[in-house]
Amino acid sequence: MTEKLLTEQIKRLDDVRANYEEITENIALAAEKSGRTAQDISFLAATKTVEPEIINYAISLGLKKIGENRVQELLSKYDEYDLAHADLQFIGHLQKNKVRQIIGKVSMIQSVDSIKLADEIAKQSVKNNITTDILIEVNIGREESKSGVMKEELDELIQKISVLEGIRIRGLMSIPPICDSKKEISKFFDDMYKLFIDISAKKSDNVNMDFLSMGMSDDYTEAILSGANMIRVGSRLFGARIYR
Numbered sequence: 001m002t003e004k005l006l007t008e009q010i011k012r013l014d015d016v017r018a019n020y021e022e023i024t025e026n027i028a029l030a031a032e033k034s035g036r037t038a039q040d041i042s043f044l045a046a047t048k049t050v051e052p053e054i055i056n057y058a059i060s061l062g063l064k065k066i067g068e069n070r071v072q073e074l075l076s077k078y079d080e081y082d083l084a085h086a087d088l089q090f091i092g093h094l095q096k097n098k099v100r101q102i103i104g105k106v107s108m109i110q111s112v113d114s115i116k117l118a119d120e121i122a123k124q125s126v127k128n129n130i131t132t133d134i135l136i137e138v139n140i141g142r143e144e145s146k147s148g149v150m151k152e153e154l155d156e157l158i159q160k161i162s163v164l165e166g167i168r169i170r171g172l173m174s175i176p177p178i179c180d181s182k183k184e185i186s187k188f189f190d191d192m193y194k195l196f197i198d199i200s201a202k203k204s205d206n207v208n209m210d211f212l213s214m215g216m217s218d219d220y221t222e223a224i225l226s227g228a229n230m231i232r233v234g235s236r237l238f239g240a241r242i243y244r
Contacts, residue, residue, distance in 0.1 A: 012239070013057055019237045020061045023220075027231070030224035041224060042211070046091060046234030048073065052080035054238060059086045067091035067110070067232060071098045078105060091173075091213075091232055093147050096120045108133040110173045110213055113149045118161040125166030133170045135213055136161070138195065140188050141177035148174065151195055158199065162206040171211030171230075172196050176219075185219050189226030196227065 028038035044065035047055050055066060059082045066081065068074035069092030081088060089108040096117055102109075103124040112118050112134045125132040136158060139148030149157050162169060172195060176188035192214055200209035215223020217236035224231065 012054065015239060016054060016058055016237065017061060019239075020058060020063065023233060023237060024062075026221055027224065030221040034225050034227070036229075040229055042230040044089065044091070044213075044230060044232050045237050046216070046232045047077075047238075048092075048234060050234075050238045052077050056080070056082040058237065065089060065230075069093075071095075071101055074105070075101060100124045103132060104128050104130055106132075108135065108170065110135040111137045111147060112161070113137045113139075113147050113157075115157060115160045118164060118167060122164035122166040131166055131168050133168050134161075135171050135173040135211060136169065138172055138174045138192065140174045140192050140195075143177055146175060151191070154195065154199070158204070158207055162204055169207045171209050171213065172199070173211075173213040175216070176214070182219075182222050186222050186226055189214055189219075189223050189228065193227035 023043065024038065027041050027043060031038050031041050042065055043063065044067050045055070045058055045063055046069065047066050048069045063086060065087045067089045071094070074090065087107050088105065089110060090102055090106045091110045094109060094111055094117060099117070099120045103121065109121060109132060112121065113136065118134070121132055121134065136154065137148040138154060139146055139150055142150065158169060161167060172192065174192050176185055179185040193212065196209055196212045199207065211230045212228050213230040213232060214228045215231040217233050220231040220233055
């Protein structure tokens, strides 16, 4: 490695450290404002396009959860992740025909939005003699360009999935629309929290509302204030993405 590249690498690691410290501090402050502690919030780093050595450096700082958006990228980096010290999850749109490639490699799939996808996850999990945790993705903004079940169809989908062997519902996930104000984005987060609480109150078999995963780099503090207990932060930690 040339001196220039080494200097750039050191600066990037320094930036990741500073960003990690800032995010964890912001998590603690937002958690306190919402009547909780930092330990109540799961900080998952979205690692799309991030090199394994940078991911592992973040893990060495104390990061406990990482999430990939694309199956091929996850597989290409899988052997290099420090999974002895961090939990790997899948957080992107998942095609049914790629489920078998990640079953057993991830602890949770956060983006389940149809019975067909859930059926395949259940089938592949049973085949591998494991139970896969999932979150149900809700299209809270009713956007045609995004995945997720509509909120009025959520109860029915949960009922259908809850009876499947090899799968366990652990909560909800959402990606709200891009908004012009914190007040506007908070409205979507509040709507998700209400769904989360309503489903929790039903105490259905094989349905555990343990995680409400919402909030990303630009709005994770608002998400925490609205009740999120898992956030997915990428560029705020690792810097602007370099697409490959």
